[in-house]
Amino acid sequence: MGTPSTTLSIHHTHSTGGRMRLGIAVGSACLDLALMHGDTVLASSKCPTTGLLTSDLRTSLDSLPHLREYPVDSITVSAGWLTDAVRAGLGLAPIAALRLTQSGGHALGPFTGWPAALRAAVDCGSAVLTGGHDLAMRQLAPLDNDAIARFATTAAARGARGIAITASSSPAAPEHELVAAGIISSQVPGLPITLSHEIAGLGLLERENTALLNAALRPLAERSIDELRDVLNDYGLTAPLMFARHDATLCNAERLRRFPVTALESGAAVALRGAAVLAGTNRAMVMEIGARSSRIGFVENGRPLLTRHSEGMQVPGLRVALQLPRTLSTPIGGARTIDCRTGELLDAHNPPVSIGGGPSETVFDAAVFLGLATAPNRVQMSALAARKAVRTATEQLRRLAAGVAGDRTPIVVVGPAADLGPAITGLDVTLPDHASCAPAIGAAMAEPAAEVERVVVTGNRTDLDRSLTLATEQAMAGVISAGADPAGVEVTESSATHISYLPGSVFRLRVRATGRIEQSGGRR
Structure with a gap:
């Protein structure tokens, strides 16, 4: 995958109609694009990243020249570079x-x-x-x-x-x-x-x-938002610019300027959401086989299964107060380098730039050699070595899934190295069309949401109801400010829980509101 991979097709997932949405998912190894009309994938593209955001985006947009023909209503970006900045301590x-x-x-x-x-x-x-x-x-x-x-x-x-x-x-x-x-x-x-x-x-x-x-993160977010706007404007894409959040919902660009931390791990969230959309299901176990690593997550009611509030979350080695996708991971991906003479997997800490086309032979190269993946065959190796490399990698992926599948079968496999999925023995694997671009599809399908959580001290039921009403109004205002059409906002969660370990009438309130992106003309 050293060169852009582009698909232009009509692919029905489970319904048609609706807005024209462009999803952009920027990962550490690949940049994905997906153009959606309702739940239908019109076009998709995957390009390797170089670390230069604007250059990578231009390369990806150039790979879909017909994109200019469509009246795009909304653009949603999964800002993986923010998560990468925290992991690397750079920028x-x-x-x-x-x-x-x-x-x-x-x-x-x-x-x-x-x-x-x-x-x-x-x-x-x-x-x-x-x-x-x-x-x-x-x-x-x-x-x-x-x-x-x-x-x-x-x-x-x-x-x-x-x-x-x-x-x-x-x-x-x-x-x-x-x-x-x-x-x-x-x-x-x-x-x-x-x-x-x-x-x-x-x-x-x-x-x-x-x-x-x-x-x-704020200065980096502000700078990158401006850069993205400039590139998109150059391509005539002037629809509202949205950003995916940690739970596969979205917010507008102005809110991300203030709260970029809410975009952490959005890549995992939209990959899970995209996998469910492609598989036409609201409940699934998802394996994302990436370039440098792979992870398993879950979708319930069409949304990624998240960590509980009481669990906190590690980003990385750091507890934060965000509900992030609940995933299990392994350092096995399509870009894992191999010894093409023996099929042994090599050091995981020095992978090539992309899953194929880099200076070293990879697991993905072995899969291509064996006819398991569709890409130009660029290496020569023995069939024995190729089979050993693929078998070793897929066995580690099988162990990752073992014990957590439960009744969430089959497993939906997505990601840049998703073609390895069917080679995993002992698992019922579904490999949907456009699997490699699931994160961009999940980004395109994201909707605005807002949550309000607070603790209140109340004297009576009337005071509690008044506080809950105020929290509800604030959640609804929040989802509108995130880019939702006011006519489509609804409250999807509302609770008042008594905190029994504190004296008096102390309650924890939680309200969640969701909405639809406000309709836009798409182009100037």
Whole structure:
């Protein structure tokens, strides 16, 4: 797969009609495009990436010259480069952390437990000052306004390009975060500020980590959004620009500028969603066979199965307060290098640039040699070595699936090396058309959503109902601001759970609203 792979066809999945959507999925090895009309794939393309976002996008768009003939209504991008930036600790901005809590209230300071390389890339200083509330919204300690002002001045002098503010129980009582933000803005006008209560849940450390990552990603997100717009405009694609989130829903570009952390692991989420669309099912076990690794995830009710709120999530080696796709992975992919004389799999840490066409022979090359994958055969090896390489790789993939399949069979296989799927023995595998471009298809099919989660103290049922109504209104406003048509917004989840370990009537509210992308003319 060293050159663009393009498919122009009509492929019915399970219905026709609807908007014309373009999905763009930028991964670490490939950039996928998919043009959808309703649930029908009109065209798809897969190109290897070089690490140059705008150049890669132009190459992909050039591979679909007929794209200009279609009135595209919406464009959704899975911004895999944001996840790659966090994993590699590259392209992130230096930031400072401000935590507001009671004096001596937490032994672990900001950035504690971060991977060393990631912390070195972003840590521009931190402070733990008095402030915050408990879950009953009682103030833990007053703010030290002078100390906050000094912190802001020091952070700016050290080169911080953003600040993340995290106060104890701010999802229930955000006042101290808001006041601190005002003080910092008056001291250092224009410095971007992330408030933890706007993007994450209740646990302080996970919420703080999420806010810090968000602050570090903002300059990269802003720059890349502008670059994407310029390229798309050059190709006459002026439909609303949307971005996939961690749960395979989407938000508009302006919201991603403020909250880029919500795009982490969007690639996994849209791959799962795309696999379900291609297989015509709302419930599936999905294996994505990639270039450098492979993973298994699940789809329930047409949506990726996510981690529970209580589980937190590792990104990477770092607990964050986001519900990300629940996946299992293995370092086996189509780009795994092999010894073409013996068929042995070689070091996983130095894969070629793409699954085929790089300087070294790969598992995918062996599959092509054996006729298991459709691509130009570029290597010579013995059939014995090729069979051994494919057998070893697919056995590891089989073990990945063993024990988790349950009744979610058959397994839907997608990804750039999806052609390896049918070679996995002992599994009932479905390989749908356009499997290699499932992430772009999932991105194209994403819809806006918004969640509101908070803790409230209520005196009676009337107060609780009023608080739940307010949360519902905020969730509906959030999904509209994410790009949804106001006429199509609906509440899909609403709950008020009593927190029994706290005294009094303390409830955790959670509301989720979803919608459809607002109709657009598509081109100027």
